[in-house]
Amino acid sequence: MSVTDLPALNATLNAISFVLLTTGWFMIKRGRRQAHKRCMISALVVSALFLTSYVIYHLQAGSVPFQKTGWIRVLYFTVLIPHVILAAAIVPMILITVSRALSSRFDQHKRIARWTLPLWLYVSVTGVMVYLMLYRM
Numbered sequence: 001m002s003v004t005d006l007p008a009l010n011a012t013l014n015a016i017s018f019v020l021l022t023t024g025w026f027m028i029k030r031g032r033r034q035a036h037k038r039c040m041i042s043a044l045v046v047s048a049l050f051l052t053s054y055v056i057y058h059l060q061a062g063s064v065p066f067q068k069t070g071w072i073r074v075l076y077f078t079v080l081i082p083h084v085i086l087a088a089a090i091v092p093m094i095l096i097t098v099s100r101a102l103s104s105r106f107d108q109h110k111r112i113a114r115w116t117l118p119l120w121l122y123v124s125v126t127g128v129m130v131y132l133m134l135y136r137m
Contacts, residue, residue: 006057011131013050017043018124025117037101043120044098050127066134076133083126090119 001009024039066076097116100109 003057003060006053006061007131007135010050010053010057011128013046013053014124014127014131017046017050018121018128020046021117021121021124040098040101044094047094047120047124064134068133068137072133072137076130079126079129079133083123083130086119087123087127090116090123094120 020039020043024036024043027033027036027039066073066080068076093112093116097109097112100106100112
């Protein structure tokens with residue numbers, strides 16, 4: 001695997017995270033706490049792998065400018081800007097949410113998870129969208 005393979009790996013990890021988060025949400029809605037816990041911890045691990053790979057890629061490759069013009073450029077930045085802002089904001093939210101669950105403070109966990117989950121899902125799916133627009137268009 002070379003550094004040029006990392007953007008595709010990153011998009012794949014984002015997609016896997018999205019699937020794990022969605023599955024975990026369905027599991028808790030069905031009362032399957034252990035399955036929920038496994039999915040969410042797996043999503044956390046996959047997201048940590050993504051972040052590691054992302055940092056390695058950008059340390060080696062630097063910033064990759066978006067080359068397209070016109071309406072697609074507007075769309076790209078409309079997706080990218082909130083993605084970047086929320087990607088930074090979501091990290092502490094995830095850590096707080098996981099910490100509360102692991103310390104069995106489930107009422108507090110549930111209160112923040114209602115915000116963390118949709119934002120984490122958004123960051124995951126828009127990460128895939130940014131990849132597709134930047135590397136596959």
